[in-house]
Amino acid sequence: MALFIYGTATNTGKGFFTAEDRRAFFLRGYPADVWVVGNNEKGATWLAEKNGVEKTKAEAQALVDASVDVAQADYDAQSDEYKARHDRPTEITLP
Amino acid sequence: MSTYKNIIGKPVKTLSSNLDNDQAEGQIWYNSTDQEFKNVMVGSAWSSASNLTNARRAGFGAGTQTAGLAAFGRAPSSSLATSEEYNGVGWATGGTANTARFSMAGSGTQTAAVGSGGYNPPGSPGFNFAATEEYDGSSWTSTGDLSTARSACAGFGIQTAAVNVSGYTNPGSVTGAAEHYNGSSWTSGGALNTVTQKTQQAVGTKTVGLAWGGDPPGPATGSKITEEYDGSSWTTGNNTNIDRSYGTRAGTQTDAVCGGTYGYATTTEAYDGTTWSTSPATMVSGRRDFGGADGSSSAAFACGGYDGSSFVTTTEELTKSINVITAGAWASSGVLSEGRATGGDCGISTAGLIFGGNPGDAPYSSVKTEEYGGTSWTTGGDIPQATSDLSGAGTQTAALAFGWSSSPNNITASYDGSSWTAVPATIPSAPVSQGRGIGTQTAALMCGYDSTPGKTTDEYDGSSWTSGGVTNTKRDGQKPAGWGTQTAALLVSGYQSPPATITSNVESYNGSAWTETGHTVITAKKRTSGTTASPNTNGFFSGGSDNAGANDKTTSVQLYNGTSWVTQPNMAIAKLNLFGFGTSTSAVVTGGDIATAYGVTTTEEFTGETSTVNVKTITTS
Numbered sequence: 001m002a003l004f005i006y007g008t009a010t011n012t013g014k015g016f017f018t019a020e021d022r023r024a025f026f027l028r029g030y031p032a033d034v035w036v037v038g039n040n041e042k043g044a045t046w047l048a049e050k051n052g053v054e055k056t057k058a059e060a061q062a063l064v065d066a067s068v069d070v071a072q073a074d075y076d077a078q079s080d081e082y083k084a085r086h087d088r089p090t091e092i093t094l095p
Numbered sequence: 096m097s098t099y100k101n102i103i104g105k106p107v108k109t110l111s112s113n114l115d116n117d118q119a120e121g122q123i124w125y126n127s128t129d130q131e132f133k134n135v136m137v138g139s140a141w142s143s144a145s146n147l148t149n150a151r152r153a154g155f156g157a158g159t160q161t162a163g164l165a166a167f168g169r170a171p172s173s174s175l176a177t178s179e180e181y182n183g184v185g186w187a188t189g190g191t192a193n194t195a196r197f198s199m200a201g202s203g204t205q206t207a208a209v210g211s212g213g214y215n216p217p218g219s220p221g222f223n224f225a226a227t228e229e230y231d232g233s234s235w236t237s238t239g240d241l242s243t244a245r246s247a248c249a250g251f252g253i254q255t256a257a258v259n260v261s262g263y264t265n266p267g268s269v270t271g272a273a274e275h276y277n278g279s280s281w282t283s284g285g286a287l288n289t290v291t292q293k294t295q296q297a298v299g300t301k302t303v304g305l306a307w308g309g310d311p312p313g314p315a316t317g318s319k320i321t322e323e324y325d326g327s328s329w330t331t332g333n334n335t336n337i338d339r340s341y342g343t344r345a346g347t348q349t350d351a352v353c354g355g356t357y358g359y360a361t362t363t364e365a366y367d368g369t370t371w372s373t374s375p376a377t378m379v380s381g382r383r384d385f386g387g388a389d390g391s392s393s394a395a396f397a398c399g400g401y402d403g404s405s406f407v408t409t410t411e412e413l414t415k416s417i418n419v420i421t422a423g424a425w426a427s428s429g430v431l432s433e434g435r436a437t438g439g440d441c442g443i444s445t446a447g448l449i450f451g452g453n454p455g456d457a458p459y460s461s462v463k464t465e466e467y468g469g470t471s472w473t474t475g476g477d478i479p480q481a482t483s484d485l486s487g488a489g490t491q492t493a494a495l496a497f498g499w500s501s502s503p504n505n506i507t508a509s510y511d512g513s514s515w516t517a518v519p520a521t522i523p524s525a526p527v528s529q530g531r532g533i534g535t536q537t538a539a540l541m542c543g544y545d546s547t548p549g550k551t552t553d554e555y556d557g558s559s560w561t562s563g564g565v566t567n568t569k570r571d572g573q574k575p576a577g578w579g580t581q582t583a584a585l586l587v588s589g590y591q592s593p594p595a596t597i598t599s600n601v602e603s604y605n606g607s608a609w610t611e612t613g614h615t616v617i618t619a620k621k622r623t624s625g626t627t628a629s630p631n632t633n634g635f636f637s638g639g640s641d642n643a644g645a646n647d648k649t650t651s652v653q654l655y656n657g658t659s660w661v662t663q664p665n666m667a668i669a670k671l672n673l674f675g676f677g678t679s680t681s682a683v684v685t686g687g688d689i690a691t692a693y694g695v696t697t698t699e700e701f702t703g704e705t706s707t708v709n710v711k712t713i714t715t716s
């Protein structure tokens with residue numbers, strides 16, 4: 001059985017994930033509203049209840065990669081002052 | 096007919112509220128408010144606890160749930176000689192042993208453990224160890240070798256009377272023989288009736304021991320076999336209910352508990368000296384080949400292991416108690432109206448304040464103040480001039496802002512809950528920015544900022560700034576962590592340059608001088624947030640980067656409990672340059688930078704571990 005399920009869901013703030021959720025399953029947020037969720041019943045239920053769209057790991061990774069690409073392109077187009085203040089976004093590998 | 100009074104010797108009491116302490120165990124009472132009979136349930140459950148600092152599998156555990164040890168084992172690409180110590184709240188770095196290895200036998204306590212045998216390196220069969228090492232709570236010492244080098248063996252007993260039994264001796268060979276350790280050397284003990292290896296589980300003492308599970312020679316399947324030891328010979332007991340290998344262990348020969356299997360089952364079984372029964376407690380995550388496990392049947396810990404795809408840092412506690420323990424955790428909360436990073440912060444989790452900061456884009460500064468009420472953010476009065484990198488102190492209704500990065504950069508301003516007022520007070524060593532503000536509106540401390548020589552601090556008394564004590568270790572801004580008061584503060588970790596490094600140093604301030612605490616953080620960080628309302632003895636910092644040369648983002652949290660640093664549950668989203676306020680049991684982090692965006696709006700709230708008596712209503716059904 002896969003360790004994680006992957007999906008997209010919009011963080012709506014209060015109540016989007018609760019302390020009880022965090023105790024019940026693994027949860028990590030990534031760019032492009034990608035969430036890596038512990039693969040158990042409560043994790044799957046949480047993603048469904050948040051109107052999440054389940055993705056394969058490859059699909060989720062592609063969304064994150066695309067988000068990083070956009071952020072890198074945006075960074076490359078920025079002024080020298082901006083670049084002096086911020087680092088260029090780096091690649092992210094989902095667990 | 097027997098009555099409660101006949102059996103117990105006293106009548107059922109009538110109480111207006113529930114019993115709420117240990118005296119409730121075994122009691123029945125009538126709650127006149129609820130008009131119901133009540134009692135207290137003794138329950139057993141696994142709960143998530145703070146992660147190991149480093150992923151570890153196939154190590155050994157020793158000690159108790161509040162003083163545990165995880166030692167040796169494997170990381171993904173190497174064998175380990177390191178150890179970590181658990182205090183029931185989090186993990187701290189322990190001593191490093193002399194010989195890295197995994198799948199060894201170990202037992203004892205956090206301050207008197209012994210490990211022997213083991214295997215190294217990964218993937219190279221046939222290299223089994225006979226070496227033994229003892230741990231005294233700070234360092235490892237090599238002692239006498241086993242007579243037979245072995246790995247995938249089981250250990251039990253204490254440091255001066257330990258047993259190593261079974262194991263893999265050479266490619267294709269296994270042994271059921273036990274060896275006895277007396278604190279310096281090994282002698283022969285009794286042999287198991289059924290030979291197993293591949294990490295059998297064992298508990299007890301040298302003369303009252305118990306071993307179960309493991310794998311007979313051949314493909315890994317696990318085993319249900321249980322044997323009891325009397326110090327010289329083994330007697331076969333009743334089987335476990337499911338095959339058990341690579342699992343957890345805790346307890347004694349007559350009161351043992353185990354969880355985990357080769358097949359990642361989460362079921363737990365308890366042994367009463369005769370029979371294994373399936374416990375209602377199930378592990379939160381299915382794993383095998385744990386990094387360490389030990390304790391008693393009512394208070395055990397299990398950490399690390401392998402979950403089928405990766406080496407993990409996960410820790411779980413098994414607790415049998417009249418209390419329901421609820422682990423600390425982070426939850427999402429209301430979003431900011433303006434995403435920002437690296438600004439001022441102060442207050443508590445139900446009345447917090449952030450101000451200024453960097454929204455990410457030009458002009459890289461904000462005038463905005465936002466107030467947090469425990470659920471959502473509302474806009475407060477603007478600070479006198481847009482800036483980022485400033486610091487704060489005080490409360491939501493009596494705050495102080497200082498350390499402007501934008502010119503003029505020597506502004507101090509006070510907040511009354513609705514508007515900011517610049518006060519005619521300048522910091523002697525200004526410009527100062529990206530430091531840590533501590534204290535109150537009328538007794539503040541500014542420290543850890545980028546200055547020459549990077550050790551200066553300043554004190555505010557409500558009307559003017561004066562120079563404070565000089566830190567022992569320099570810091571160069573980038574938001575070190577810190578909390579406390581002007582006369583009892585803690586300055587934690589932080590960035591130094593040149594050369595670019597992150598110090599793990601922690602210093603305490605008494606109102607006049609800084610002192611090195613000697614209690615270094617587990618992982619040095621820069622650009623973190625702190626628990627602004629914590630006393631200097633008890634607070635945590637979260638997120639930030641552990642890379643001096645880059646601004647990586649992390650989710651980790653480290654708590655200082657007055658004597659040592661321990662890990663805490665991670666945030667859900669990795670951040671850098673985040674705002675934070677509150678205490679170690681109730682805190683908020685918000686804003687900050689994430690991997691692909693500077694100045695975000697998301698918020699997380701932390702609620703610390705709680706314990707409540709498990710009161711149940713007695714019904715007739």
